[in-house]
Amino acid sequence: MNNIKDIVNRNIRQYGMLFALVVIVIFFGVVTGGRLIWPRNVSMLVRQNAYVLILAIGMMFCILTGGNVDLSVGSLVALVSAMSGLTSYNLGLPTGLAILISVLTGLLAGIWQGFWIAYVKVPPFITTLAGMLIFRGINNIILDGKTLPLTGLYITIGTGSVPDIAPQTVPDFLHIGDLLKLQNKPEYLNMTMLLVGLTLSTLYVLFIILNRKSKKKRGYEVAPLWSVVTKAVSFFIVINLFSYWLAMDEGLPIMLILLVALYAIYTFIATKTIPGRHIYAMGGNLKAAELSGINTRRIMFLVYANMGLLAGVAGVVTAGRSMAASPNVGANFELDAIGACFIGGASAYGGIGTIWGAVVGAFIMGVMNNGMSMIGLDVFLQSVAKGLVVLLAVAFDMYSKSKSRLG
């Protein structure tokens, strides 16, 4: 069966990363005595790491264009957080408007950097290094070293959940809390979460089935039935298990909706649109891309403008979670995002990497952070461990590439 081999080969890197995530989760699950996977902790993990994930999605595009990075995103998060304080606290604007202005500030900063990179040809490293200093400086000018409280929609986004329509007592036969010997056993199940999970997963399975049918009808090549069924079934199980898990706690975090939406949108852009394809092509071979009529300058501009936009979103999320605009927020965020991309299989030379990889990489970073804190590992040792993981992930990538030539 050449076909199976082909499919496995094409997806091995993606599944390899997922496998690594599962191993890390199990490892920390065991060493923390199960605390890591408590429902409460899982929803906290999602909220805590949302910023890495959002930034990593944008950073993945930067890296895809040719191994470029954006060093300014940490400072940009700080600037956006300061803008939030300025607009909603100092000026007293409604929080919805304040959020809009803050996100647009991020986009504007991205456009600024995109201009220098794409049209003046200042190398991204230099441009964003300058941005790192500039944005951090503006943050301090605005806040004058003070921390400003944030309210309203900020807090909803940062910590809120979707209200439950009809909480249900946990039926005995589903009482996983007993099995896991949770300390504060959940008494109620969040029905909203369960329903959303069930609906989404059913819709997805339906989509897969219908899509395959229509492809077959139009004479296109389709994946073998067994692989489609396996994928659909496992997807269905994982989603519902996860939503059940969150339902035992406070239900569906608003942040999770945002993350899923961003993941879906950007995966679509990367894999299904012409600009997405152009990004991969220019990262793979800049000259060939240009000679194929691709406007690489415009692509560069869009990628960095988009990075600014996403940094704006990450800034609002971060500000909301800490319920404050503060002068030293966002330190080293850029490194977390870059690290997540490389752990997630991005090539340091561009052209290779997926949004899915960035997400998995972000979760690997997040689980490690969380797990290491839980077992009380020294902060400095945590830093050493994270550094080593990034190094080993890329080393492994290089090794497997040299084995399979172009992989």
Place this chain on the structure above:
Amino acid sequence: MLEYILEMINITKEFPGVTALSNVNFKVKKGEIHALVGENGAGKSTLMSVLSGIYPYGSYTGSILFKGKECRFRHIRDSEEAGIAIIHQELALSPYMSIAENIFLGNERAKNGVIDWDETNREAIRLMKQVGLKDKHTTRIKDLGVGKQQLVEIAKALAKNCELLILDEPTAALNDDDSNHLLDLLKRLNQEHGLTCIMISHKLHEVISIAHSITVLRDGKTIETLDNTEPVSENRIIRGMVGRELTDRFPKHEPKIGGIGFEIKNWTVHDPLDEERVVIHNVNMYFRKGEIVGLAGLMGAGRTELAMSIFGRAYGKRISGTLIKDGKEITLNNIGQAIANGIAYVTEDRKGAGLVHIMDIKKNITLANLKAITRGSVINEDEEIVVGKTYRERFSIKSSGVFQKAGNLSGGNQQKVVLSKWIFASPDVLILDEPTRGIDVGAKYEIYKIILELADAGKCIIMISSELPEILGLTDRLYIMNEGRVVGEMETSQATQVDIMSTIIKSSGGR
């Protein structure tokens, strides 16, 4: 006293699918200037790379005797230690370093690992005097012209105490004054210091004026070594260079030529790095539908520059002139516009600029025309697979499937992917730049068939090739270019290799 300083005996060098050198014998007498001539691809540079250790001992067969001793160079350092220095066409100088630093680059005058600047400067000044370079030794290389840079290269070779100096096309990039100066210098070094030189050159009049002997290579074989102490005629050398029989290497074909589809008028292009320099001088050409037009010329004749400047200004600055397609003037300001107007350019640099190696075959094929498989703003990946499969079958691209990475294919199959990409963009004018370079004979034949098929579909085909037999075997009409100008136009049926070569050589001799 040995008569021969260098003897290369039965040298055979093979690349995958190609025999670059087969049983070449090459002997150089001590104290002579020996010219090595032949067409592009005849094996001159390969032979010199074998000699200088760029292709290490073991990667070729045969033996090299230098000063009577057998040599086994594994690295260019080994040959330099033995006293052989090579100056490539692409100069190996560091632009932001001074002349003195460059002369001793990799060969620093040092005491205990610390550079001895006094010694460096004193020696540099002595060597510069020897090669007739009058600038200050602290001048940076980037501030020198190419002619003077060439002199620095020679000084660098002399600093290594070389006894055999190899020059690969030393005057190709030089104007007449600089060329004459360089040739005089070589003569002087030869007479006064007894330096033995091997010079690769296309400029036969220079070869005749300076060399003691001339060895002719053709198709990786030694054809003859001529004694030039009594100057031989250019025609005599050309006969040796091109005297090959044309066999059935090209598909049979009846051209179906239509009206004029594309015209270039008064096309002038300046060098993007040096805007004062004119690279293409007032070129006028026309191309008919269904006609294959060849652009013949030596490397550096300006053919690629011409093609790329037409292709949406992919090369050049201050471009002037008009392009007329199907009777209408068109303006192409970028490559996107060129493609939209039905112009396609297949690059000579397949590896560097033709393919995205880490992308699979189907994605490479659709890259220049993604719109064709996009509905709304969504790329239809199923349609893409169909497209990939269609071309894979049509051109029998040997691969495990359309999901195979383009970088893992052989040269010929890679070229088929590149051609597929441009055919999928459905151009009316297709410019092919060295479409069969580095491809084995069998795959060449298939590429030729594709080209003829496209011509029969009524496209204007412009074919740049440095292999004259290919131009003669495939095209219907040809332009000869030299030094950025059109120096001749011929019906292919009435042209011979000797005609073309002598047109080129006469046109450069005249200036």
